[in-house]
Amino acid sequence: MSKTITIDGKVIPFEEGQTIMEAATAAGIYIPHLCHHPEFTPHGSCKLCTVKVNGRNCSSCTFPAMDGQDVLSETEELINDRRKITQMLFVEGNHLCPGCEKTGNCQLQAVGYHLNMLDDHFPLFYPDREVDASHSDVMVDQNRCILCTLCVRASQQEDGKNVFAISGRGINKHLIFNSESGLLKDTDLEAADRAAHICPTGAILIKRTGYQVPIGERIYDHKEIDQVSLETEHLKHGE
Amino acid sequence: MLGVQVGGPSGTFISNQELDRKLAFEDLATGGSFIIFNSSRNILDVAHNFTHFFAHESCGFCTPCRVGTSLLKKQLDKIVEGHGSAGDIVALEELCQLVKNYSHCGLGQTAANPVLTTLERYLGLYETQLKKISFEPGFDLDGALETARRMANRYDAGAHLAQTESEHE
Numbered sequence: 001m002s003k004t005i006t007i008d009g010k011v012i013p014f015e016e017g018q019t020i021m022e023a024a025t026a027a028g029i030y031i032p033h034l035c036h037h038p039e040f041t042p043h044g045s046c047k048l049c050t051v052k053v054n055g056r057n058c059s060s061c062t063f064p065a066m067d068g069q070d071v072l073s074e075t076e077e078l079i080n081d082r083r084k085i086t087q088m089l090f091v092e093g094n095h096l097c098p099g100c101e102k103t104g105n106c107q108l109q110a111v112g113y114h115l116n117m118l119d120d121h122f123p124l125f126y127p128d129r130e131v132d133a134s135h136s137d138v139m140v141d142q143n144r145c146i147l148c149t150l151c152v153r154a155s156q157q158e159d160g161k162n163v164f165a166i167s168g169r170g171i172n173k174h175l176i177f178n179s180e181s182g183l184l185k186d187t188d189l190e191a192a193d194r195a196a197h198i199c200p201t202g203a204i205l206i207k208r209t210g211y212q213v214p215i216g217e218r219i220y221d222h223k224e225i226d227q228v229s230l231e232t233e234h235l236k237h238g239e
Numbered sequence: 240m241l242g243v244q245v246g247g248p249s250g251t252f253i254s255n256q257e258l259d260r261k262l263a264f265e266d267l268a269t270g271g272s273f274i275i276f277n278s279s280r281n282i283l284d285v286a287h288n289f290t291h292f293f294a295h296e297s298c299g300f301c302t303p304c305r306v307g308t309s310l311l312k313k314q315l316d317k318i319v320e321g322h323g324s325a326g327d328i329v330a331l332e333e334l335c336q337l338v339k340n341y342s343h344c345g346l347g348q349t350a351a352n353p354v355l356t357t358l359e360r361y362l363g364l365y366e367t368q369l370k371k372i373s374f375e376p377g378f379d380l381d382g383a384l385e386t387a388r389r390m391a392n393r394y395d396a397g398a399h400l401a402q403t404e405s406e407h408e
Contacts, residue, residue, distance in 0.1 A: 044301075044343065045300050045301045045302070046301070046302050047301050047302050047303050047341050047342075048302075050341055057340055059343075081337060081340070081341060084337055085302050085303060085337075085341065088302050088303065088306035088307065088310070089302055089306070091306070091310075092302075092305070092306045092309075122310050123310070123313060123377055125309070147299070147305075168299070169297070169298055170294065170295065170296070170297040170298065170299045170305060170308070170309075171294070171297070171299065171305060171308075171309045172299070173299035173305065
């Protein structure tokens with residue numbers, strides 16, 4: 001008999017070595033996440049995917065599924081707290097959706113909608129962050145960075161480069177570019193690199209491609225992130 | 240004596256009414272450190288100092304601790320500096336639970352302890368810091384106009400703003 005866990009009372013089979021997130025996605029259950037991507041090593045830092053496993057909070061993207069686990073995900077408490085964690089990400093940076101090219105394609109925005117986030121709740125930090133437009137084809141707006149490290153991982157794990165890194169500590173943590181000048185133009189990043197396309201928010205954008213898809217016809221304009229996520233990540237987890 | 244901080248900043252603050260408690264895993268767990276505060280100290284200053292310490296020490300890996308410890312610092316500052324109003328202690332406690340329950344490591348999971356353990360024992364002290372109105376801006380409105388007054392070289396009553404309705408009276 002195959003091994004199973006239960007998520008919100010539903011019995012889910014899993015394979016040895018799968019995380020709770022992988023087992024859930026394979027079974028068609030969406031758990032909100034931002035720093036997780038099925039093609040890269042899980043990071044477990046955004047904490048949106050927190051679930052209660054046998055009574056304890058765990059990040060489902062890093063926590064291994066084990067036979068008989070009782071997992072709670074869509075409880076009122078977890079949904080409310082995931083909304084607050086999303087609000088934390090919003091107030092920490094400068095996320096001005098109406099003026100951002102990524103609106104409608106942005107996972108942070110889509111998670112906000114999914115969790116019924118209606119305000120910022122917390123006081124805004126209004127941090128002073130930089131924009132690097134030095135590269136000929138790619139621009140980075142640090143105001144929108146949520147420190148998910150997906151660009152760091154994609155550059156290392158798929159592009160075979162090491163363009164991005166995270167520097168600093170605590171609330172001063174920020175994305176840096178691995179070049180002597182510290183500028184994006186002096187790295188070996190190319191517009192075709194996976195790292196240039198992996199950003200869940202509008203922090204990394206490809207130049208001269210803005211608004212090619214009009215607002216209203218974008219990914220999350222017609223589908224919620226749970227549906228999109230399951231459709232696009234379902235197969236990848238099974239690979 | 241005011242009380243004892245058992246186990247460093249992330250430990251438990253006990254009041255002078257609890258001195259019969261035991262240092263043990265079952266009661267007050269500690270690696271050995273404790274700090275004794277005499278009655279010249281202010282509880283809010285203690286919580287304030289420790290909370291600033293944790294915001295500075297957070298490594299920033301996970302959202303609840305990176306953002307949460309800074310929010311805790313801001314929220315406690317707001318109350319300590321006299322800009323807190325009715326809902327602010329509830330908001331403070333809610334934030335404490337969020338940081339405690341969702342942080343990745345022990346630093347974040349215990350960063351709210353100075354506030355939580357003192358709130359539990361000295362709620363009244365926190366409450367006396369609050370203004371008796373339903374909402375209070377998180378900053379000094381009139382103070383924020385100081386630069387504008389200097390630039391306009393105006394210091395008359397019209398160049399000052401009252402923070403709340405009650406101050407007009």
